[in-house]
Each structure stands twice: as C-alpha cells, then as structure tokens.
Amino acid sequence: xxxxxxxxxxxxxxxxxxxxxxxxxxxxxxxxxxxxxxxxxxxxxxxxxxxxxxxxxxxxxxxxxxxxxxxxxxxxxxxxxxxxxxxxxxxxxxxxxxxxxxxxxxxxxxxxxxxxxxxxxxxxxxxxxxxxxxxxxxxxxxxxxxxxxxxxxxxxxxxxxxxxxxxxxxxxxxxxxxxxxxxxxxxxxxxxxxxxxxxxxxxxxxxxxxxxxxxxxxxxxxxxxxxxxxxxxxxxxxxxxxxxxxxxxxxxxxxxxxxxxxxxxxxxxxxxxxxxxxxxxxxxxxxxxxxxxxxxxxxxxxxxxxxxxxxxxxxxxxxxxxxxxxxxxxxxxxxxxxxxxxxxxxxxxxxxxxxxxxxxxxxxxxxxxxxxxxxxxxxxxxxxxxxxxxxxxxxxxxxxxxxxxxxxxxxxxxxxxxxxxxxxxxxxxxxxxxxxxxxxxxxxxxxx
Amino acid sequence: xxxxxxxxxxxxxxxxxxxxxxxxxxxxxxxxxxxxxxxxxxxxxxxxxxxxxxxxxxxxxxxxxxxxxxxxxxxxxxxxxxxxxxxxxxxxxxxxxxxxxxxxxxxxxxxxxxxxxxxxxxxxxxxxxxxxxxxxxxxxxxxxxxxxxxxxxxxxxxxxxxxxxxxxxxxxxxxxxxxxxxxxxxxxxxxxxxxxxxxxxxxxxxxxxxxxxxxxxxxxxxxxxxxxxxxxxxxxxxxxxxxxxxxxxxxxxxxxxxxxxxxxxxxxxxxxxxxxxxxxxxxxxxxxxxxxxxxxxxxxxxxxxxxxxxxxxxxxxxxxxxxxxxxxxxxxxxxxxxxxxxxxxxxxxxxxxxxxxxxxxxxxxxxxxxxxxxxxxxxxxxxxxxxxxxxxxxxxxxxxxxxxxxxxxxxxxxxxxxxxxxxxxxxxxxxxxxxxxxxxxxxxxxxx
Numbered sequence: 001x002x003x004x005x006x007x008x009x010x011x012x013x014x015x016x017x018x019x020x021x022x023x024x025x026x027x028x029x030x031x032x033x034x035x036x037x038x039x040x041x042x043x044x045x046x047x048x049x050x051x052x053x054x055x056x057x058x059x060x061x062x063x064x065x066x067x068x069x070x071x072x073x074x075x076x077x078x079x080x081x082x083x084x085x086x087x088x089x090x091x092x093x094x095x096x097x098x099x100x101x102x103x104x105x106x107x108x109x110x111x112x113x114x115x116x117x118x119x120x121x122x123x124x125x126x127x128x129x130x131x132x133x134x135x136x137x138x139x140x141x142x143x144x145x146x147x148x149x150x151x152x153x154x155x156x157x158x159x160x161x162x163x164x165x166x167x168x169x170x171x172x173x174x175x176x177x178x179x180x181x182x183x184x185x186x187x188x189x190x191x192x193x194x195x196x197x198x199x200x201x202x203x204x205x206x207x208x209x210x211x212x213x214x215x216x217x218x219x220x221x222x223x224x225x226x227x228x229x230x231x232x233x234x235x236x237x238x239x240x241x242x243x244x245x246x247x248x249x250x251x252x253x254x255x256x257x258x259x260x261x262x263x264x265x266x267x268x269x270x271x272x273x274x275x276x277x278x279x280x281x282x283x284x285x286x287x288x289x290x291x292x293x294x295x296x297x298x299x300x301x302x303x304x305x306x307x308x309x310x311x312x313x314x315x316x317x318x319x320x321x322x323x324x325x326x327x328x329x330x331x332x333x334x335x336x337x338x339x340x341x342x343x344x345x346x347x348x349x350x351x352x353x354x355x356x357x358x359x360x361x362x363x364x365x366x367x368x369x370x371x372x373x374x375x376x377x378x379x380x381x382x383x384x385x386x387x388x389x390x391x392x393x394x395x396x397x398x399x400x401x402x403x404x405x406x407x408x409x410x411x412x413x414x415x416x417x418x419x420x421x422x423x424x425x426x427x428x429x430x431x432x433x434x435x436x437x438x439x440x441x442x443x444x445x446x447x448x
Numbered sequence: 449x450x451x452x453x454x455x456x457x458x459x460x461x462x463x464x465x466x467x468x469x470x471x472x473x474x475x476x477x478x479x480x481x482x483x484x485x486x487x488x489x490x491x492x493x494x495x496x497x498x499x500x501x502x503x504x505x506x507x508x509x510x511x512x513x514x515x516x517x518x519x520x521x522x523x524x525x526x527x528x529x530x531x532x533x534x535x536x537x538x539x540x541x542x543x544x545x546x547x548x549x550x551x552x553x554x555x556x557x558x559x560x561x562x563x564x565x566x567x568x569x570x571x572x573x574x575x576x577x578x579x580x581x582x583x584x585x586x587x588x589x590x591x592x593x594x595x596x597x598x599x600x601x602x603x604x605x606x607x608x609x610x611x612x613x614x615x616x617x618x619x620x621x622x623x624x625x626x627x628x629x630x631x632x633x634x635x636x637x638x639x640x641x642x643x644x645x646x647x648x649x650x651x652x653x654x655x656x657x658x659x660x661x662x663x664x665x666x667x668x669x670x671x672x673x674x675x676x677x678x679x680x681x682x683x684x685x686x687x688x689x690x691x692x693x694x695x696x697x698x699x700x701x702x703x704x705x706x707x708x709x710x711x712x713x714x715x716x717x718x719x720x721x722x723x724x725x726x727x728x729x730x731x732x733x734x735x736x737x738x739x740x741x742x743x744x745x746x747x748x749x750x751x752x753x754x755x756x757x758x759x760x761x762x763x764x765x766x767x768x769x770x771x772x773x774x775x776x777x778x779x780x781x782x783x784x785x786x787x788x789x790x791x792x793x794x795x796x797x798x799x800x801x802x803x804x805x806x807x808x809x810x811x812x813x814x815x816x817x818x819x820x821x822x823x824x825x826x827x828x829x830x831x832x833x834x835x836x837x838x839x840x841x842x843x844x845x846x847x848x849x850x851x852x853x854x855x856x857x858x859x860x861x862x863x864x865x866x867x868x869x870x871x872x873x874x875x876x877x878x879x880x881x882x883x884x885x886x887x888x889x890x891x892x893x894x895x896x
Binding site for chain 2: 029032044064067068144237268300301
C-alpha cells in the first residue's frame with residue numbers, strides 16, 4: 001500500500017463478516033459531518049486496518065495526493081456483454097457452482113465465496129464478453145478501488161512492452177540505465193532480474209509485521225511532511241539508492257516491492273514519461289477505458305509503481321482482455337504480442353520456492369504470477385484479494401477487487417483458486433453464448 | 449486556494465512574462481527525477497507562489513488529497529463547434545480584435561491580452577457553439593485546472609437549484625439548518641445572506657496579506673497533520689462554528705470565503721450529499737461532461753466549497769452554457785430556469801461597495817458576480833484570472849483559466865473586461881455561423 005498505511009496485526013476478536021463490515025453498515029463517513037468515531041482520515045486514523053480498510057480501498061485519493069492516469073476525453077469503448085437473458089441465466093448458474101476450498105472438508109458455492117473473500121467487485125469475461133459482474137461494499141461500477149500490488153503487474157507490462165519494442169534491454173545492468181543506484185544492491189542486477197524479482201536485496205515485505213522494511217519504505221514514500229527528526233531518504237527513488245544487498249542476484253525469487261519501484265524508475269527514464277503517463281498513453285487511452293485511473297505519489301510526485309494504482313473494475317477487465325488476447329482489444333493491436341508471450345513464458349519454477357502454497361511449481365515473471373498447471377493461467381495479484389486472473393485455456397478473465405481483513409493472499413487463495421477453476425470448468429463446458437436464445441425483454445438483474 | 453497555499457507577496461523583481469514563466473520553459477517537474485530545484489512539492493515548497501503556481505494550477509491533486517466529481521461512465525456529449533473554416537477564420541478575426549485596457553492609453557489586441565493575462569486556457573462559445581479555444585502553459589484539452597473561487601459559484605448554483613426546487617428556504621436562519629453554528633456569527637444570518645455574502649463576520653480575505661484570516665482558515669482546512677502545538681479548529685466546518693460577528697447581517701456585501709463553505713455545509717445537509725456528490729449528480733453526469741472534475745478536501749474529507757474545484761476547460765464551458773440557457777443543455781433541462789433567473793436578478797448594488805472598480809454598480813448574488821450594464825453579464829470568478837463569463841445579450845460564454853502572478857483580479861480586470869466586451873461586440877455584429885460557407889478541407893489550427 002501507499003505511504004503511511006499501517007496494516008496492523010488483527011486483534012484476537014472474531015473478525016466481522018463481509019456483511020457486518022460493509023462500510024455502509026459500519027457507517028464510515030456518513031453524514032455531514034459524520035460522527036467523530038466514524039470519520040476516516042489521514043494520518044490520524046488507522047485508515048488501512050480492517051474494518052476501516054473496507055471504506056478506504058475505494059477512497060485512496062481522499063486520503064493521499066494522487067496523479068491521474070488519463071483515459072483521454074473521447075467516448076469509452078463499451079465492453080461487450082452477453083445478452084440480458086444469458087447474463088441472468090449464467091449468473092444464476094455461476095452463483096450455484098460449488099467447489100471445495102483448499103484444505104476444507106465442506107463444499108462452498110461461488111456465491112458464498114464472494115462473502116468469504118470480502119469481495120468488493122467481481123467481473124468475469126468469457127470469449128471477450130462480460131458474463132458476470134457484481135459490486136459490494138464501497139464499490140459500484142462508477143467507482144475506483146485500490147489495486148494494491150496489481151500495480152506491479154501494470155509496471156511490469158509497461159516494461160515488457162518496452163522490451164518487446166526494443167527500447168529496453170532486459171539484459172542490461174540497472175546501473176547502466178540508472179547510474180544513481182550504483183552504490184545500491186541494484187547496481188549489479190539486470191533489468192530482467194528486477195522484472196522477475198530475483199534480485200539479491202535486503203528487504204522484508206511481510207505486511208503483517210509492523211517492523212518490516214516495507215513500512216520504513218512507506219515512511220520514505222510518504223507525501224506527508226516528514227517528522228522533524230526524520231533522517232531517512234525522501235521518496236521512492238531516494239530509498240532505492242541505498243538498498244543493501246543480501247544473497248545473490250538471479251538465485252531466487254523474493255517478493256519485494258522495491259523491485260517494482262526500481263522498474264518504474266527504469267521505465268520512466270527509458271520512456272521519458274512517468275508510469276502514470278505511460279499507462280495512459282499505451283493502455284488507458286487506446287483501450288477505450290471508461291474511467292481515469294490514478295496512482296498515489298511520493299512527496300516528489302513519483303507515482304508508486306509498486307502499489308499505488310486505483311482503477312475501475314471494468315477497466316481492469318479491459319486490461320485483462322489485452323493480456324488474454326496478447327495486446328489486442330476491439331480488433332486493435334496496442335502492443336506486440338511478444339510482450340504477453342514473454343510474461344506467459346514465466347520464470348524458473350525452481351527459483352519460485354514454497355512461500356505461496358497454492359502456486360508452488362509456478363513462477364513470477366515481469367511482475368505477473370504464472371500459475372502451475374497446463375491451462376496457462378497467469379495473474380496480477382494484490383494484497384487483500386485483488387486480482388486480474390487470466391485463464392487462456394478457458395478464454396476467461398476474472399477481475400476481483402476485495403478488502404479481505406488480512407494483508408495475506410495465502411489466506412484467501414483457498415477460497416479463490418478452486419472457485420475460479422470451477423468457473424473456468426463451467427465456461428469451458430457450457431454452450432457458447434452465441435448458441436443461447438436471443439434476448440427476451442428481461443431486465444438485467446441488479447449487480448449487487 | 450486550498451490548505452497550505454502560501455501566496456506570498458511578490459518580490460520587487462520584474463515579474464516574468466507569460467512566455468518566460470511557462471512551466472515547460474521553467475522546467476518544473478521535468479525529468480526522472482527532476483533536478484532538485486525544479487521539484488514542486490507539498491508542503492516544503494511554496495507551490496502556490498508565482499512562477500511555481502503556473503505548474504501547480506494544473507496539478508493540485510498531486511499536492512493534496514482530493515475527491516472526485518464523477519462524470520459517470522458513459523460517453524461524453526461533445527460540444528458543438530463551428531465548422532473548421534469558420535473556426536479558423538473567426539480565430540484569426542478574434543485574435544486581431546483590439547481594445548483599450550482600462551486606464552491605458554494604448555490599444556491591445558485580443559491575442560496580446562492572452563499573454564498579458566497569463567492565460568492557460570480560453571474557450572469562447574457563441575450561440576452554443578465553440579468559436580475559439582486555446583491552451584497555454586500547463587494546460588491542454590485533457591487537463592484540469594484549478595478553478596479557485598469559481599468553486600463558490602458552483603456551490604451557489606447548487607444551493608440556488610435547491611431553493612428553486614423548494615428544498616431549501618433562503619429565508620431560513622442558518623442555525624435552523626445547522627444547529628452546530630448557533631454560537632457563531634452565522635447563527636443570526638439567513639441562508640440568502642450567506643448566498644449573497646452580506647453576512648456580518650469578522651474575516652479578512654486579502655490574499656496578498658500573509659496575516660489574513662484566510663490563511664488561518666487554510667491551516668484549519670489543511671488535510672496535512674496539524675503541528676503538535678496547533679490549537680485551532682480542525683476542518684472547514686469546525687472553523688465555521690467559531691467565526692465571530694462584525695457588523696450587521698444584511699447590511700453590505702463582504703467577500704468572505706467562509707460564506708461559501710457555510711453554504712456548502714447547508715447544501716450537504718439539505719441534500720444529504722457532499723458538494724462533490726451533488727455536483728456530479730446534478731451537473732457533471734447529466735451535462736455530458738468529458739472529464740471528471742475534483743475538489744480538494746480537509747482532513748475530515750469535506751470538499752472545499754469555497755475554492756477547491758479543478759476541472760476541464762470545456763466542462764466549465766458546458767456549465768457556462770447551462771447558465772446562459774437557464775438550466776438547459778443539449779435540449780435537456782437539468783434544473784429549473786428560476787435558479788439562473790434568481791442569480792441574474794442579482795443583489796442590491798447599493799450594498800456592493802467600491803472594492804471592485806470594474807464592477808461598481810453590479811452585485812454579488814448566490815455566489816455569482818452580476819456585472820453592471822444592460823447586457824446582463826454575470827460571471828464566476830476566481831483569483832489568478834479564472835472566469836466563466838456569461839453575456840446573454842451576445843449569447844456568448846467565455847471560460848478562462850489563468851495563472852496571473854498576483855492573487856488579485858482587480859489587476860487583471862483592466863485587460864480582461866474590455867477584451868471580453870470587444871469579442872461580444874464582434875460576435876453580435878458578425879454574420880451567424882450558419883451563414884458562413886460550408887467547411888473546406890482546412891485542418892483545424894493548432895490550439896496552442
């Protein structure tokens with residue numbers, strides 16, 4: 001998350017359910033003014049702890065300075081939907097799908113999984129058309145939600161586009177592009193090692209540990225005034241200049257957000273544009289986005305390439321379609337197919353380790369998660385349950401925004417990965433949408 | 449301006465010209481990272497002093513937390529343009545118009561006035577069509593610019609809509625709607641007195657005086673952490689609760705930003721929506737805006753109803769058309785004509801005083817400036833040269849964003865008011881656009 005977020009360990013009290021912690025039920029920020037104990041503010045309140053985070057994920061820009069990812073000013077290109085009747089039928093069918101959560105004895109329905117996962121918005125695209133869409137909690141279809149570490153995948157895609165276009169040499173040393181980091185652990189790393197997070201850095205990224213380096217990093221990154229006695233670096237890039245080595249570059253995958261910000265710096269210097277500007281130019285404008293997105297910034301205006309993105313659910317659906325279709329959307333090619341192909345080729349599973357039980361045998365490449373198995377699944381993932389999940393075998397994209405109480409996707413994977421697989425299996429087996437009867441005058445069901 | 453803006457008095461050095469102070473020429477925030485002396489940041493740098501303000505007016509959201517005024521997610525409704533040839537011809541004709549600045553001996557051309565006024569964007573609509581449009585400095589047609597005190601007119605319009613719809617009683621005492629201010633100077637004021645700024649309050653609003661109350665107000669309003677020894681109120685509304693009386697309600701017009709925030713609070717409580725939400729629902733969404741707008745917020749998330757708006761130039765053109773056409777745009781009525789009619793009816797010129805030399809004989813009503821003279825001109829105005837200028841007699845709207853070095857519209861009026869009048873006279877006299885020849889294959893001139 002962005003600067004100043006204090007994702008504290010949860011108390012031992014029973015955690016509120018999705019329904020109980022719904023921000024509208026909690027009453028956060030309702031009324032003019034809200035009651036004092038219902039005000040969420042930066043920096044006094046612990047705005048990114050559950051259950052407050054269930055409001056904050058939709059309102060990052062009210063808490064922090066941000067920079068726009070402009071969609072431009074033309075008309076959006078609407079997503080295709082299956083017809084009204086098919087949509088209603090498929091939604092009922094998907095809601096009723098059952099699966100067995102990893103490690104559980106009892107089956108769960110898809111619909112139940114949405115609450116179990118504290119889902120705020122979920123979109124399923126099949127054969128390039130929307131077949132399922134729901135909003136909960138703080139989100140609606142005109143809202144924006146924190147993408148958390150999915151931001152890394154955006155940065156990784158932009159870098160991979162530059163590589164595919166021959167503008168960025170993935171084998172170059174980072175120090176040859178960014179001389180400022182010559183005395184840091186990045187000096188001897190290659191661009192590819194940064195993209196795949198196989199750099200040897202000293203950096204702990206355990207969001208549940210309040211002493212983790214990630215929070216020190218957040219202090220550097222905060223756009224708020226530094227405390228008078230603050231001695232640390234100011235800004236993402238100043239922090240990167242002093243990261244120390246630990247282990248050897250290229251040896252193993254270690255999930256460290258600083259790599260994404262290093263990559264953001266590389267992308268910015270190569271493209272002579274910020275990550276936000278490049279995301280607008282290469283993705284949001286040409287893909288016909290319906291909303292601007294935005295990114296949090298540090299005190300020097302640098303967008304948080306490792307976690308600062310907030311965007312609309314359907315716009316990340318467009319991004320998912322671009323990944324599924326290797327750079328093409330609405331019959332328009334936005335970037336070389338080689339960019340996605342390289343991401344899908346993945347990294348070395350032997351280096352991936354065992355920190356992510358549900359993904360063992362997979363890899364992390366160009367800031368995307370490559371799943372094990374034969375379906376070629378790959379995903380952007382962010383803490384608290386964010387994902388853009390691309391299943392090429394099923395021709396399916398699932399985008400989920402969530403506000404799961406804990407900052408730990410390993411806890412949400414058990415009710416997620418088999419659920420997504422159940423939908424993929426259903427979509428692979430079901431008759432094509434074009435075979436379904438023509439639309440009747442059935443109103444589209446409420447998307448709550 | 450928003451919290452923390454330190455619009456210091458100008459030094460005695462010669463002021464840079466518009467061309468010299470162009471942010472691209474100054475090099476603000478260019479490079480990855482920019483050179484240290486070219487970084488504009490909050491709160492360390494004095495980001496709202498000239499010449500930095502020429503960058504900052506387009507980048508408020510990168511410096512402060514903000515809340516969106518959503519345009520929704522549908523297609524924008526494009527503004528009508530005169531055809532390409534007419535546009536080119538009229539632009540040349542308007543550029544060449546001459547006028548005599550107030551108090552000057554020498555004539556100036558319209559084109560020269562744009563530089564004299566540090567114009568960042570200017571749009572002229574005639575008979576509901578765009579006849580002139582140019583961007584300079586930090587702005588382009590997909591950018592947003594600080595509207596400054598034009599925000600008050602937005603708040604005033606929303607209040608006037610609620611009055612016209614019978615939801616807000618302009619004769620009610622403020623304390624009957626907002627009991628929280630019962631011990632402040634607002635307690636005995638009516639809603640109408642707040643709308644017309646004829647309240648009797650102790651509040652100095654001289655932006656050029658660093659000791660003015662407006663800066664104390666800004667401290668209360670700042671979304672940044674308060675200094676440890678800070679004893680003042682936190683937030684716009686907490687400040688309002690303790691404003692002291694001075695003079696008598698209803699006696700005279702005194703331009704005081706706090707009235708706009710009082711009105712914002714009234715509007716929010718009546719509509720049960722923030723000013724930003726209401727502006728989206730009643731204006732930005734239904735008028736077919738092409739960009740979201742946004743407002744700065746205080747530490748409690750309250751939008752700055754007195755000055756926090758940033759918006760696209762053409763979207764304020766749409767707002768201007770709504771004012772010109774009394775609530776109608778694209779043949780759709782968004783609010784009762786009575787709302788605009790009441791604004792145009794104005795306040796009592798006898799109470800207006802002589803603080804605004806170019807406007808003597810006019811008035812201030814519902815947070816709009818009603819000009820003297822028979823053409824029925826009225827305007828939203830904001831420091832540093834912002835205006836939405838509506839001339840019903842000429843069927844003309846001019847929207848200007850600017851970053852004039854000083855926070856004092858009396859200095860820019862002499863090169864503005866006669867210039868606008870010259871365009872009005874030209875448009876009244878010229879053949880109707882429909883009489884002009886059909887378009888040839890002439891490219892639209894660059895809008896720089």
